[in-house]
Amino acid sequence: MDYTGGCQCGATRYRATGPRDRASVCYCRMCQKASGGPFMAFVRFPSGQVSWSTPPAVFASSTIVERGFCRECGTPLTYRRTSSANVSVTLHSLDHPETVTPEMAFSPEMQVPWCRTLNELPDAPEAVNDSGFVNHQHPDG
Secondary structure, X not given: OEEEEEOOOOOOXXXXXXXXXXXXXXXXXXXXXXXXXXXXXXXXXXXXXEEEOOOOEEEEOOOOEXXXXXXXXXXXXXXXEOOOOEEEEEHHHEOOHHHOOOOEEEOHHHOOHHXXXXXXXXXXXXXXXXXXXXXXXXXXX
16 A cells, blocks of 8 residues: 655655554654644654655754654654664655554653543534635645
8 A cells, every 4th residue: 555645835745655564643742842732643664665755854853863844834744763764754744644543652651631531622613714715735645
């Protein structure tokens, strides 16, 4: 199976050929800061199975980890241990993230308590219809 995905603006696209390795979520503080959210979700592939339209920019978030992102729009795209032959792409940068379900959680002790009750939140009222709204996001493939 092939997996395609990319950033929000479309400047950085990728194709990962299967089989994939594990899929996971990570609640560590580094992932929280990298995403601006309570966790990050990833699916891992051997690096040689992932090809890029334009390689992502890289930030060394620690002495052992690099994180890739689109240099144009900043979308987080990858997590890679520098000593590993694997690369994890952010699960929701996939064009069809619903095809992959996380199988494990890293650093669950760092999960913010309200994460456990997200499915209990009431649905928000419909957004105001703004006739001037224009979506600049790259369409999913």
